[in-house]
Amino acid sequence: MDKIQSIKGTHDILPYESEKWKDLEDIIYKTCDLFGFKEIRTPIFEKTNLFLRGIGEVTDIVSKEMYSWQDRDGSNLTLRPELTASVVRSYIQHNLKNQSSSQRLFYMGPLFRRERPQKGRQRQFHQFGVEAFGSENPEQDVEIISIAWHLLSLLGISNKVQLKINSIGSNECRKNYRKALLDFIKPNFNLLSEVSKVRFEKNPLRILDTKNPKEITILSDAPKISDYYTNEDKTHFQTILKFLGCLNIPYNIDLGLVRGLDYYTRTVFEFTSNSLGAQDALLGGGRYDNLVQDLGGKVVPGIGFAAGIERLLLILEAEKYNFKKHTPDIYFICIEQNAIQVMLSLSKKLREKNYIVVFDLLRRSLKAQMREANRFKVRYVLIIGQEELAHKKVTIKDLQKKVQYSYNQSDLFDFFNFKINS
Numbered sequence: 001m002d003k004i005q006s007i008k009g010t011h012d013i014l015p016y017e018s019e020k021w022k023d024l025e026d027i028i029y030k031t032c033d034l035f036g037f038k039e040i041r042t043p044i045f046e047k048t049n050l051f052l053r054g055i056g057e058v059t060d061i062v063s064k065e066m067y068s069w070q071d072r073d074g075s076n077l078t079l080r081p082e083l084t085a086s087v088v089r090s091y092i093q094h095n096l097k098n099q100s101s102s103q104r105l106f107y108m109g110p111l112f113r114r115e116r117p118q119k120g121r122q123r124q125f126h127q128f129g130v131e132a133f134g135s136e137n138p139e140q141d142v143e144i145i146s147i148a149w150h151l152l153s154l155l156g157i158s159n160k161v162q163l164k165i166n167s168i169g170s171n172e173c174r175k176n177y178r179k180a181l182l183d184f185i186k187p188n189f190n191l192l193s194e195v196s197k198v199r200f201e202k203n204p205l206r207i208l209d210t211k212n213p214k215e216i217t218i219l220s221d222a223p224k225i226s227d228y229y230t231n232e233d234k235t236h237f238q239t240i241l242k243f244l245g246c247l248n249i250p251y252n253i254d255l256g257l258v259r260g261l262d263y264y265t266r267t268v269f270e271f272t273s274n275s276l277g278a279q280d281a282l283l284g285g286g287r288y289d290n291l292v293q294d295l296g297g298k299v300v301p302g303i304g305f306a307a308g309i310e311r312l313l314l315i316l317e318a319e320k321y322n323f324k325k326h327t328p329d330i331y332f333i334c335i336e337q338n339a340i341q342v343m344l345s346l347s348k349k350l351r352e353k354n355y356i357v358v359f360d361l362l363r364r365s366l367k368a369q370m371r372e373a374n375r376f377k378v379r380y381v382l383i384i385g386q387e388e389l390a391h392k393k394v395t396i397k398d399l400q401k402k403v404q405y406s407y408n409q410s411d412l413f414d415f416f417n418f419k420i421n422s
């Protein structure tokens with residue numbers, strides 16, 4: 001019979017890898033705790049409209065990459081392609097604004113985008129992200145960037161990433177800039193790619209995101225958004241840069257950075273890494289001061305970022321990050337069927353004291369079980385054979401010190417409390 005394979009662009013996370021995920025997740029939880037961020041978990045699927053209104057209809061994500069379907073009752077549903085819109089929906093739905101005027105939230109989980117799979121780009125991938133609501137002050141922007149920096153520093157990879165930052169200005173700034181950009185591009189409209197022609201009509205700022213060399217040349221003399229900042233935009237951006245300086249967080253201003261989602265206002269940023277290859281964006285985010293209102297809530301400013309977990313792991317692998325080893329403490333070998341009960345009850349007691357105990361379930365030979373104990377890299381092997389069973393003893397092999405002891409089964413605990421804690 002044919003074997004059923006996983007879907008292209010999706011991956012199994014096998015036991016050896018899931019230990020690394022767990023390590024990384026622990027560090028993420030610790031970082032979020034340090035900044036007072038609380039976890040939010042939202043459903044994997046939502047009404048399609050949420051993403052149309054939240055992310056923007058002409059973005060790549062919404063126009064090409066969503067997994068959407070019509071449900072049996074006729075409603076249009078979508079597997080979430082990102083989490084900011086979902087978090088904002090939940091924030092509005094549960095009146096989180098009433099609980100506290102500033103909300104700090106984080107999340108981790110799977111997302112779905114129908115992109116062409118390649119290294120660091122999957123159709124089901126995972127993000128860790130943070131979203132903060134309530135403050136439009138620059139210290140809020142810097143707090144968000146600091147979380148990313150703190151995490152990357154804890155992981156020892158802050159020197160392997162580059163922070164690119166830009167301000168795409170307030171609504172007023174973008175309105176004026178949009179007009180200037182359209183006037184500039186209009187004479188060259190026919191030279192634009194089909195994608196940029198659509199963007200010209202719907203969201204001309206996104207044309208700045210082009211990777212097309214011909215368009216990059218056309219745009220080299222385009223007006224700069226920084227010339228259209230209001231005084232408040234300028235002060236906001238300058239203050240962020242000053243605060244980043246105080247925290248010794250290195251950055252590069254990138255006036256071409258606009259990001260691929262339509263909800264951003266003012267600050268946008270990305271951490272990229274050369275270790276990632278073509279898909280070099282590790283983490284991206286920005287401010288979205290209109291989104292809560294656009295999705296039916298009050299006027300509440302917000303800002304956040306999301307990092308790809310798979311991409312974080314790619315960098316950690318490339319940098320030979322020292323993941324925690326999850327080895328068992330004890331491998332229990334029973335070579336006498338009548339002793340299985342003793343092994344089960346001693347193992348239970350050891351586990352009650354938090355020792356990780358594994359044993360063979362295939363009733364294999366002593367040699368085969370020793371081979372497995374070595375493969376697991378355990379420190380202690382306990383053996384009960386005929387001799388031990390007859391005298392209520394256990395043989396203890398310390399594989400690290402290469403010594404062997406014989407202990408009464410009733411004294412086994414003393415041995416471990418004494419030995420492992422020493």
Ligand code: HAM
Nearest residue numbers: 082084121122125281282283284285286304305306308
């Ligand atoms: P994004 O830039 O679309 O932003 O995604 C953030 C990160 O998710 C990327 O930098 C990348 O590491 C990872 N990522 C995206 N697509 C894929 C993929 N197909 N395969 C693997 N990893 C991927 C957002 O999603 C915004 N919601 C971020 C945000 C939060 N802005 C404000 N708050």
